[in-house]
Amino acid sequence: MRRLELSKIIIYAILFLSTLAVLVPILNLLALSLTAPGRAHLMSGLDLIPKGFSLMNYELLLSNPLITGSIVNSVWITGAGTLLNLILTSMAAYVLARTNFIGKKLVLLFLIVIMVFEPGLIPEYLLVKDLGLMNKLTALILYKAINVYYLFILMRFFQDIPEEILEAARIDGAGHFRMYTRIMMPLSKPGLATLGLFYGVFRWNEYFRATIYISEPSKWPLQVVLRQFVVRKDNTSIIGNQNNLFDSSVNFDFASLQAGTIMIAIVPLLILYPFILKYYAKGALEGGVKD
Template sequence: MRRLELSKIIIYIILFLSTLTVLVPILNLLALSLTDPGKAHLMSGLDIWPKGLSFINYELLLSNPLITGSILNSVWITVAGTFLNLLLTSMAAYVLARTTFIGKKLVLLFLIVIMVFEPGLIPEYLLVKDLGLMNDLNALILYKAVNVYYLFILMRFFQDIPEEILEASRIDGAGHFRIYTWIILPLSKPGLATLGLFYGVFHWNEYFRATIYISEPAKWPLQVVLRQFVVRKDNTAIIGSQNDLFGGAVSFDFASLQAGTIILAIVPLLILYPFILKYYAKGALEGGVKD
């Protein structure tokens, strides 16, 4: 028992230290973004409490149409893209996992080939251009509408649903659409929540293709603005004209504004996690089948 307790203590210490390595940098960014610009130079990399609480950085950022517009663009891309992803992926997974049709093995082989040998960026660019989706947010929403790897994961969830439940539904006269909507989807909430989280994070963090397909700054997602401001050090669009709103009397700290922009980019995902994690519950199928 002593050995067991000692091993638990060691595990707890390791987990606690691992949590600190992730949590401290985020808290440091939050503290820096809430620090008075005149005291920002006093902040060190381990400080997790602001020096002179001030919301001036967020007032500047949220009063900028480029920032607020990019947040709305990212929200629309994430919500619409994730909904489309889950709809198409779940429909394809149901057809491949719970039905039989001629050429099913050939379709699965084709999907595996697509997963292993993805098309290059140039053919993708030419396709987007031919479809007239350049400088259009739909180009980011429709990209990878079905991820083949996630499709196979969801197929495994659907295959784990007992056949007895589906057979009982068929006896009651349910067709494929009713089985899919009333049986498959409700019993696969953990799988759908998992893939929804994966798809949502992918859409929210997407910036590479946005820089290729979206040329108008008003249509940029938040990650592109974040890249311009944090990585490329382009502060003219954020600080230049917006400082006039404050009468030019306030001096802004560039590092604090960078921290505030990063916090704005990660907070929506942190808010989303608790709502997704509640679906990671065991025993979703318990009591569904009586032996």
């Protein structure tokens, strides 16, 4: 018992320290973003309380059309892209998991090859250019419409649904589309929620291809703006002449504005995650093992 209790204590201590290692930097950024302008130099890396509470950093950032426009672009890319992902992935998973057709094994082999050896960036760029999707958000929405790895996970969910249910539906005259929409989709909510979370996080954090395909700053997603401001330290496009909206005596700190931009980028995911957690904890286990 003593060895068991000691092992639990060690595990809890490791988990607690791991949680602190993740949570403290986020709380420090939040405190820095809420610190009054001109007092950011008083903040250290472990401070969790703002040095003079103020929302002026967020007022400055959200008064910039580049920031607000990038938020709208990211929401559109994430929402439309994730919806497209779930529709196409679930349709493909139903066909591969619940129907038999000539060449099915060949298709599965082809998908595995695609999963292991992804096409290069140059052919992808040429395809996007030939389709006339350069400088359009559609290029980011259509990219990775189906992730093969997630497709196989959802196939496991569909295979776990008892065949007797589908057989009863066939006797009642249901076709493939009705079985897909009325049976497979409702009974696979944990799997769909899990993949929706994975796809959504991927869409929200996408910036690499946006920097390649999108040249107009007004069409940038939030992550590209975040990269310009935080990584490349391009404060002219972010702050611009927004200081004229405030008292000229107010001196905005670059570090506080960086922290505010980071918080704007991560808060939507932190808000969304608790609503999906109840499905995620169940779905992450159910799709991986088959009796």
